[in-house]
Amino acid sequence: MNAEDMGTDLQEIFLTEEQIRARIQEMAAEIDRDYAGKDLLLVGVLRGAIMVMADLSRALKNPLHMDWMAVSSYGSGTKSSGVVRILKDLDTDISGRHVLIVEDIIDSGLTLSWLKENLSSRGPASVEIATFLRKPEAVRVDIDVKYVGFDIANEFVVGYGLDYAEKYRNLPFVGTLAPHVYA
Template sequence: MHLNHPDIKEVLVTAEQIREKIQELAPKIDAFYADKDVLLVGILKGAVPFMADLSRAMQIPTKQDWMAVSSYGSGTVSSGVVRILKDLDTDVKDRNVLIVEDIIDSGLTLSWLTANLKARGAASVEIVTLLRKPDAAKVEIAVRWVGFDIPNEFVVGYGLDFNESYRSMDGVGILSPAVYS
């Protein structure tokens, strides 16, 4: 599915820009984890395309696992109260964990998740995200690698959804407010 969809108000990041950014990020991550065992932890469901493409671009051997977490509050606003919907199958004790995220907005969920993994005894916890909304940040969060900083708009595509639609779009675009209002 392409971004020239009638529900997309504006294209923010094209498929080509995503490919180029992954080719830029992968060697940096490889160098950072050289001679280390690294566990990629993808956050379901949005991070699936990014983690697949990133892990294929990386040259170092990695192990992979997935978590599904839900932060809930009123409607579309995160409260920072987090529920684990699917936990890791892998023990993270003494492991170098790289959280692979599709988007960071408030940072509340990721802040909680980082603390949770450290409390489980992870040797290190770092974050790579394809997208970040600096204007939406509610907490300071140390993100080692960021693909793109984007405006605080409702975006879909490349794993990001609205009611489970638009995930398969090859880039990222702003969803027309008429769709969700």
């Protein structure tokens, strides 16, 4: 899917495919440097992190392992219940491993803060975070993020794994939707 396929649904492209590719390569170089000689486990957070996890893992030169988690902090609808649930846990024992959580976007940071604390309690050598996007204006908890692709404004964005009603994840860019899409 590309911009032309969206018709009038696309309002604006924030990050092009080229910008994304270049930044993922830069992040991979930083991660390779920091984790050289270490037993690295990438933990992708489903579903949004699929694209960044795939591209980042292919860009990394050092050996690594991958696993996935799915967590939810929503009850019914769009209001957070305040309770985080693990929908899919790791298949890998992380004791003594260097864990890098790979996230698509950080909004409030509440769920990610809980996830980092949960994984830290399992005896890893370290737990760090890499996120493709971060909304500094929306962050509600102090959470240390080691690798940030892009800081963006507090707007709802889609593409490159990010969705609206399970659509638009497969866009190769990040953009905003026209108001009529939400109506």
